[in-house]
Amino acid sequence: MKRRSFIKKSVVAGAAATVAAASTLAAPAIAQGKRELKMVTSWPKNLPGLGTSAQWAADKITQLSGGRLTVKLFAAGELVPPFGTFDAVSQGTADMHHSAPFLYVGKSKAMAFFSTIPFGLTSTELVAWMEFGGGDALFDETCAPFNIKPFLSGVPDYTFMGWLNKEIKTVDDIKGLKYRMPGIGGEALKRLGATVVNLPAGELLPALQSGAIDGTEWAGPYGDMGLGFFKAAKFYYYPGFHEPGTGVDIAVNLNLWKSLSKDDQELISVVSKAAITRCHAEFTAGNGKALTTLIETHKVQMRRIPDDVLKALAKHVNDALEEFGNSDPATKKVYDNFKAFRKEMHASAQIGNESYLAARRLALG
Amino acid sequence: MKRRSFIKKSVVAGAAATVAAASTLAAPAIAQGKRELKMVTSWPKNLPGLGTSAQWAADKITQLSGGRLTVKLFAAGELVPPFGTFDAVSQGTADMHHSAPFLYVGKSKAMAFFSTIPFGLTSTELVAWMEFGGGDALFDETCAPFNIKPFLSGVPDYTFMGWLNKEIKTVDDIKGLKYRMPGIGGEALKRLGATVVNLPAGELLPALQSGAIDGTEWAGPYGDMGLGFFKAAKFYYYPGFHEPGTGVDIAVNLNLWKSLSKDDQELISVVSKAAITRCHAEFTAGNGKALTTLIETHKVQMRRIPDDVLKALAKHVNDALEEFGNSDPATKKVYDNFKAFRKEMHASAQIGNESYLAARRLALG
Numbered sequence: 001m002k003r004r005s006f007i008k009k010s011v012v013a014g015a016a017a018t019v020a021a022a023s024t025l026a027a028p029a030i031a032q033g034k035r036e037l038k039m040v041t042s043w044p045k046n047l048p049g050l051g052t053s054a055q056w057a058a059d060k061i062t063q064l065s066g067g068r069l070t071v072k073l074f075a076a077g078e079l080v081p082p083f084g085t086f087d088a089v090s091q092g093t094a095d096m097h098h099s100a101p102f103l104y105v106g107k108s109k110a111m112a113f114f115s116t117i118p119f120g121l122t123s124t125e126l127v128a129w130m131e132f133g134g135g136d137a138l139f140d141e142t143c144a145p146f147n148i149k150p151f152l153s154g155v156p157d158y159t160f161m162g163w164l165n166k167e168i169k170t171v172d173d174i175k176g177l178k179y180r181m182p183g184i185g186g187e188a189l190k191r192l193g194a195t196v197v198n199l200p201a202g203e204l205l206p207a208l209q210s211g212a213i214d215g216t217e218w219a220g221p222y223g224d225m226g227l228g229f230f231k232a233a234k235f236y237y238y239p240g241f242h243e244p245g246t247g248v249d250i251a252v253n254l255n256l257w258k259s260l261s262k263d264d265q266e267l268i269s270v271v272s273k274a275a276i277t278r279c280h281a282e283f284t285a286g287n288g289k290a291l292t293t294l295i296e297t298h299k300v301q302m303r304r305i306p307d308d309v310l311k312a313l314a315k316h317v318n319d320a321l322e323e324f325g326n327s328d329p330a331t332k333k334v335y336d337n338f339k340a341f342r343k344e345m346h347a348s349a350q351i352g353n354e355s356y357l358a359a360r361r362l363a364l365g
Numbered sequence: 366m367k368r369r370s371f372i373k374k375s376v377v378a379g380a381a382a383t384v385a386a387a388s389t390l391a392a393p394a395i396a397q398g399k400r401e402l403k404m405v406t407s408w409p410k411n412l413p414g415l416g417t418s419a420q421w422a423a424d425k426i427t428q429l430s431g432g433r434l435t436v437k438l439f440a441a442g443e444l445v446p447p448f449g450t451f452d453a454v455s456q457g458t459a460d461m462h463h464s465a466p467f468l469y470v471g472k473s474k475a476m477a478f479f480s481t482i483p484f485g486l487t488s489t490e491l492v493a494w495m496e497f498g499g500g501d502a503l504f505d506e507t508c509a510p511f512n513i514k515p516f517l518s519g520v521p522d523y524t525f526m527g528w529l530n531k532e533i534k535t536v537d538d539i540k541g542l543k544y545r546m547p548g549i550g551g552e553a554l555k556r557l558g559a560t561v562v563n564l565p566a567g568e569l570l571p572a573l574q575s576g577a578i579d580g581t582e583w584a585g586p587y588g589d590m591g592l593g594f595f596k597a598a599k600f601y602y603y604p605g606f607h608e609p610g611t612g613v614d615i616a617v618n619l620n621l622w623k624s625l626s627k628d629d630q631e632l633i634s635v636v637s638k639a640a641i642t643r644c645h646a647e648f649t650a651g652n653g654k655a656l657t658t659l660i661e662t663h664k665v666q667m668r669r670i671p672d673d674v675l676k677a678l679a680k681h682v683n684d685a686l687e688e689f690g691n692s693d694p695a696t697k698k699v700y701d702n703f704k705a706f707r708k709e710m711h712a713s714a715q716i717g718n719e720s721y722l723a724a725r726r727l728a729l730g
Contacts, residue, residue, distance in 0.1 A: 127646045
């Protein structure tokens, strides 16, 4: 139907009927450049911030392609399991995914850098690295062996360390904690004596309520509120040292990618960039609102991780990251580039961003 | 040419010649939906971050419209003067502009809020306000009486207070300074005893070199380095309390806007969002690199505005902003919305963003 209405618009009225008839009769769908693309995701349908981002991107590609592309979205589990999207796109079972690179560190450790690294890049810095720091090219290089062309397509803003019923006052308080935290952040907790577990989102609240775990991270206020952790834990620890700005991506099957016209390739690239703006804005506005509600309505008690604990975490993160980043040549190449960029961003952010936020505190209280 | 190649792709080979002939003969250009649009800008051609953003947006709209729209860019002064773009679009002399809302506070004071306010929203928070906090609708409402449909299309990151040869150690050091700073920030300096001047970009370096002014702001490191201020001043003061995150926009003549198809309207909206990502990334990466060069190569001395001076500036900014924001009902409506959003963002940014940057300082030094 879209194809027909498109043709109707693009030719003069008198010729429309002829053309429509000719198109229908003479050529296969692919030769007309009309395709239906399956986009699989790692998120429930319309999950705030992530499911909504995936849907938005799918809809915009469809709308702006003038009927040539129709992107059909599949929520986690509908076509493939939530963490099976990369393989599905790689093998061509699906055409695209909307997911997060760090879910696929099993394919290449380098993938972690395109999502988030403890004490690493903020959301804004991650986008800057991808667009102007060489990140995009390294992401392409990392995914090409898997027959995938990737795009950064969203950056949730800050996260928090997470929810606890016990207070952390010294490094010793980490010992024996049963905590849910994946990746290098979790590894640092482990090296400080915690028992680190990994449970899927749906099991976290019951585990917290039963005491099976003492604490859990998930995202920031916007993501966490929906999972209801405030019902089971009274302390909310910040900052999110382990996930300062998590990149999510759109990945396209490379064979499909190569068969697209230059304009359709550019359309996917531009919609991905627009989706970054929208996703970052949704999380930023959503975090503000959710944090207010958590503190004022649900009486959650905010706790800052003490400096000594942050320093101990940092030591173990730095050690673990050195091991992780140097574990193979492809990962080392990404890690070295990331480290140099982080150094420049860190100096710039202290003087430009952090000092502004401190000044605004003086001005607004 | 683009129209023809587009048609070639969208119909079967056998019908192409017929259609092309029919299109050419039977309908005026407008009925075919093919238009050339003039985009005027307030920037020199390819000015880093702003001219480059305008060009990128013009090119993407052209490329992704399938030949229906061709956006031709005009640098500042080519078609209209740099600060004449709003009137040109309003009157239809030009079809679109790429400029900054706060250049047009003469039309409505409310325009300032869509660019930047001292001690106001950061770049990321501004985008969140526009997309999810009601800002976009207020921007539409502010511009509609001028026959303009506006879009946020870029957010340079942080700025700095600027360049000085004298040090500011106490509030008294502001007295008698001849300083270039526009808007409410400049008003606060004036209330502390400075003589505030406004000079165009090209006159700033000579004025600084001759001693005609003691100091000037412009943008952040990325924007300032190109203007060569490091040759004439040794102290670089931060933070940029007066411009924490400046929005730039694409404005479309409202008559033209209403005549566009829904898809072409959406294309302009999506390209504007993508341009925000790209512009913010260019400034973020560029600021990091420029700051390193300024400090390491040009031996610029960074100076933080002392707390007492920041507090005094904040007092006068808050007073001046209350007057400014309440000066007419339309501006008050925007100001009230902005204030509520800023309050939520400020709490969220302290706990989420500022505390993360402080933690990273503990981790990386």
